[in-house]
Amino acid sequence: MQEKKKQKKKKNIPYLGKNILYFCDYCCLPIVKSNICPRCGKKIKRVPITPPYDVRPATKQDIKEILRLIKQNFGVRKKIFSLNDVMLLNHVGSEDQMDEIVYYGNIIGIRRYDLVYRRWTIKLNAYGLLLIEKEIKKNWVIVDDGAIKNILNGSNALIPGITCADIRIKKDNYIAILDKNRKVIAGGIAKIDEKERRKQLRGTYAKNYVAVKNRTLRKIKKTTWEEVIEANSSIINDISKESIHFIRRIKDELKLPVAVSFSGGKDSLVTLDLALKALPEENLKIFFIDTGIEFPQTVSYVKKLSKKMNFKDNLKVKKVKTRIFWNAFQKFGPPGRDYRYCCKFAKLAPIRELILQNYTDGKCISLVGQRRYESYARATADIWQNHYIPNQINVSPIQNWTALVIWLYIFLNKLPYNPLYEKQYERKCCWVCPLSNLAQFDLLKSNNKKLYKKLSRELEKWRKKKQLPKEYISRGLWRFKHIPQKIRNVLTLDKTDLSEIEKRKLAMDLEEIDIEQSDCRIQQTTILGSFSRVTKFENLQKNLSMVGKVEKNNSLNFLQIKKSDFTVFLYRDGTFKLRLGKANEKKIKNFVEKFVFSVLRTEECLNCKLCFDECKTHSLSFNNNGFSVDPSTCIQCGKCFDVCPIYTITHQNTKEKIRNVVSKINF
Numbered sequence: 001m002q003e004k005k006k007q008k009k010k011k012n013i014p015y016l017g018k019n020i021l022y023f024c025d026y027c028c029l030p031i032v033k034s035n036i037c038p039r040c041g042k043k044i045k046r047v048p049i050t051p052p053y054d055v056r057p058a059t060k061q062d063i064k065e066i067l068r069l070i071k072q073n074f075g076v077r078k079k080i081f082s083l084n085d086v087m088l089l090n091h092v093g094s095e096d097q098m099d100e101i102v103y104y105g106n107i108i109g110i111r112r113y114d115l116v117y118r119r120w121t122i123k124l125n126a127y128g129l130l131l132i133e134k135e136i137k138k139n140w141v142i143v144d145d146g147a148i149k150n151i152l153n154g155s156n157a158l159i160p161g162i163t164c165a166d167i168r169i170k171k172d173n174y175i176a177i178l179d180k181n182r183k184v185i186a187g188g189i190a191k192i193d194e195k196e197r198r199k200q201l202r203g204t205y206a207k208n209y210v211a212v213k214n215r216t217l218r219k220i221k222k223t224t225w226e227e228v229i230e231a232n233s234s235i236i237n238d239i240s241k242e243s244i245h246f247i248r249r250i251k252d253e254l255k256l257p258v259a260v261s262f263s264g265g266k267d268s269l270v271t272l273d274l275a276l277k278a279l280p281e282e283n284l285k286i287f288f289i290d291t292g293i294e295f296p297q298t299v300s301y302v303k304k305l306s307k308k309m310n311f312k313d314n315l316k317v318k319k320v321k322t323r324i325f326w327n328a329f330q331k332f333g334p335p336g337r338d339y340r341y342c343c344k345f346a347k348l349a350p351i352r353e354l355i356l357q358n359y360t361d362g363k364c365i366s367l368v369g370q371r372r373y374e375s376y377a378r379a380t381a382d383i384w385q386n387h388y389i390p391n392q393i394n395v396s397p398i399q400n401w402t403a404l405v406i407w408l409y410i411f412l413n414k415l416p417y418n419p420l421y422e423k424q425y426e427r428k429c430c431w432v433c434p435l436s437n438l439a440q441f442d443l444l445k446s447n448n449k450k451l452y453k454k455l456s457r458e459l460e461k462w463r464k465k466k467q468l469p470k471e472y473i474s475r476g477l478w479r480f481k482h483i484p485q486k487i488r489n490v491l492t493l494d495k496t497d498l499s500e501i502e503k504r505k506l507a508m509d510l511e512e513i514d515i516e517q518s519d520c521r522i523q524q525t526t527i528l529g530s531f532s533r534v535t536k537f538e539n540l541q542k543n544l545s546m547v548g549k550v551e552k553n554n555s556l557n558f559l560q561i562k563k564s565d566f567t568v569f570l571y572r573d574g575t576f577k578l579r580l581g582k583a584n585e586k587k588i589k590n591f592v593e594k595f596v597f598s599v600l601r602t603e604e605c606l607n608c609k610l611c612f613d614e615c616k617t618h619s620l621s622f623n624n625n626g627f628s629v630d631p632s633t634c635i636q637c638g639k640c641f642d643v644c645p646i647y648t649i650t651h652q653n654t655k656e657k658i659r660n661v662v663s664k665i666n667f
């Protein structure tokens, strides 16, 4: 019984991996993975950070930004940290981006990106407030002696207890609650403007956020990153040896050639370095996909790196045309976190092409820098296969590494890393990646105005076309198909606006579909419908042979497709009529789906060619107008549908419409 309880409890914890961050108070150094300090040999404690425990070093730019926030909030002018100090940031869950700040083993508070105001905010905890106590010049309030005990016990600060306060305090500001000697007793969130308070006699002034119960500041000996690297070096070497063995073992077991999928990010840099060490004799291929929406810094970094690390001859680059992405953007709408069609044509299809060009049957081991601490989706396995690239076996040799371990490895081995990380980018990605936080998108504004303008223009174009509310862009809602609850919670939009946004009407789609059933006999049932437009009639004449036999029709005002008992008429204006034969529900659904998606795929083909190798009879060819089917060889197996992003991702709502209509038929 007890065991059952335990298991249930475990499930609720956002558990991606263990907390492996320790701190030696004596040496004043963060240590990974060991409860014995490698420098002094003393037993050390875990730092009680919040899951998922993926801490990373704060860059000089990060520290500068944190100092700026403290100055902005509390008027602290003194540089309480130096840019060379050892500070860690721990990415924790929030509606956008939030980092726990760890300063020499002490958690001092959080910085959080505010979705509504689109700016960073800071909330220091008790320890952080004590650090700046003597320097607080702004957002302070002094309470009388009678209120102190209650506030220390967690009560809110009430208006009658206030002696005086900074006139600049505004509602929702984070404020320091002080006693008459200006000793900090709590941090709180103002419920009203100070100007208002002066007119009122009762009520709550500030919500208690954190009480300062313990006033001891631990002694800090400021160490440097050089010392951190040195102290952790043997641990990092042991971890990397394990990964190197892992790569060799996989290679021996699978007996396949090895490639590295290099993205230009820190994780794939470490993976690449490990691979080069593990398999020095192997003719290692390094694949880099320039998705067409890469940061210019990433592209030039990869070039420089290949020279520096001497793998220029083995580097295989595939460049995707930028225009393909923007075409898709205006066809299917901006890609979303839960709607990532972009990865299919900008990453999977080109990598598949590279693999097939370089290995017979596309059989290879692909080393990928993926880590369990990153997300739930990535927390499962260190070996996996991808439905879109069947013969490739993905292997991650760094599955159990945290970001801090990655960085310590990079520093220790002096690997040249992507300069984007110095600019406060936490993760390397395409610059329009919907997985990015709004905080990261807003970095574009200061770091790369040209890209920021381009994105704003394209978003605005789509928003206007679809008549969506302004918040669609200003709140970053374009990044989702279904807006997650934690984001809904902080929004001020009403439900109709949200449902308009979530409908995500596409440029080209099945607009209407319904049945006409004169009596109970299924043979007399007709499905009527219309597409928003049909333009590629000539292509359709060939491509609809994926569904059935297309009857020649000289006038070309309509196409007639026949398959067993089914007959479809598709007219030039986009309407169609589908006569059902003697078939069961499943058969009808399949046929209607295939017909509708043949039209959608023909009209909206992105030329990604993911379907190309799926076709065992080689019936598919491509030109600027999209794909064409050879009616004389196509066997109507339908395999090419299963990999098409239009079938699998962008038009999911269409599948639902078809399901609904078919379920209405009286059988």
Ligand SMILES: [Zn+2]
Pocket: 024, 025, 026, 027, 028, 037, 038, 039, 040, 041, 042
């Ligand atoms: Zn020590």
